Amino acid sequence: MGDVTARKRGRPRRTESDAAGTRDRILVAAREEFSERGYEKTSVRGIAKAAGVDSALVHHYFGTKEQVFEAAVEVAAAPALSAPAALAEGPLEDIGERFTRFIFGVWENPATRLPILAIVRSAVNNETAAAVFRRLVAAQLLRRVADQLDLPDAELRVELAAAQLVGTAMLRYVIKVEPLASTDIERIIARVAPVVQGHLTGP
Amino acid sequence: MGDVTARKRGRPRRTESDAAGTRDRILVAAREEFSERGYEKTSVRGIAKAAGVDSALVHHYFGTKEQVFEAAVEVAAAPALSAPAALAEGPLEDIGERFTRFIFGVWENPATRLPILAIVRSAVNNETAAAVFRRLVAAQLLRRVADQLDLPDAELRVELAAAQLVGTAMLRYVIKVEPLASTDIERIIARVAPVVQGHLTGP
Known part of the structure; x- marks a missing residue:
């Protein structure tokens, strides 16, 4: 939290806040996909598509489908x-x-x-x-x-x-x-x- | 129950016991399909295939997928x-x-x-x-x-x-x-x- 406050006061570090935005967008998409389809029918590819990013980026931020699920559940x-x-x-x-x-x-x-x-x-x-x-x-x-x-x-x-x-x-x-x-x-x-x-x- | 006993003593009524056998086979197949795949992923076509009969016969005996499910659950x-x-x-x-x-x-x-x-x-x-x-x-x-x-x-x-x-x-x-x-x-x-x-x- 201290980090976020510090950054707000100074010049925004563009790449980091972009990354945070992308990560959040993937999490929101993951939560919606898992909610609608359930764990088995949800794919990393489907989450990526819903978030408007490449599948590789989902893997980069979260790892496997299980790890995306865990992160989405943690937020929910x-x-x-x-x-x-x-x-x-x-x-x-x-x-x-x-x-x-x-x-x-x-x-x-x-x-x-x-x-x-x-x-x-x-x-x-x-x-x-x-x-x-x-x-x-x-x-x-x-x-x-x-x-x-x-x-x-x-x-x-x-x-x-x-x-x-x-x-x-x-x-x-x-x-x-x-x-x-x-x-x-x-x-x-x-x-x-x-x-x-x-x-x-x-x- | 009385009916079944009566039939056993007399000459078996061929078509009726065949029908009962087919019905049972469909129910067993339905129970296995629903158990393995869950309700949504199970199809009447899949149940028919597992029972070795035509889909039309499943519909004839039970009606819709919901009705097959209800009959299978009733047995289980x-x-x-x-x-x-x-x-x-x-x-x-x-x-x-x-x-x-x-x-x-x-x-x-x-x-x-x-x-x-x-x-x-x-x-x-x-x-x-x-x-x-x-x-x-x-x-x-x-x-x-x-x-x-x-x-x-x-x-x-x-x-x-x-x-x-x-x-x-x-x-x-x-x-x-x-x-x-x-x-x-x-x-x-x-x-x-x-x-x-x-x-x-x-x-």
């Missing part, structure tokens, strides 16, 4: 991955509700729902995408929640809490099972948050 | 759809453990895991397949569990219980998040069954 999941800090602020007896509200917040917001949906769809269908999901979401988000618990089985507790949230999101937003899909979100949170709390800090 | 999910009867046998205070053991039984058994995985993958990726999932699994399995509860919000309760089970299955068997993926199933059941029970019959 950035709010989720920075959240554990916010989740950590507050008493441990409310962590269930904070975790629940955070996850449903991501799903209820149309701007974040689509990228998350794309990640879930890709992870369910493709082992490479599942590995990226494990590295980013599981390792970063879940482990950091687990670190706050300071309990034996902390990781398993967090994963079973996440399972309740993931499963509810799947049935509500993806499969759209009724009445779950159209029930007011506050009624869902009232039922789910105590369960999540129980997984995290219960017996 | 037959144990799941007949289970509510077994789930109903026993006291209501154990229903959480029975429901939990039933679902993990399907996922732990390699013979049933693959068809269920194919259904989940297709339902996550395709709205038509999701609609079939809703009709078969949600409407038949979940509603029949809900009917036993005789509580207000019974359907929502069953769906949130199912969400815990679906989410745990996703993270354990599909995404393979550790330590959940390699934890002994009895330890998982010991943690999950009380949660499922709480959803179903708790406050």
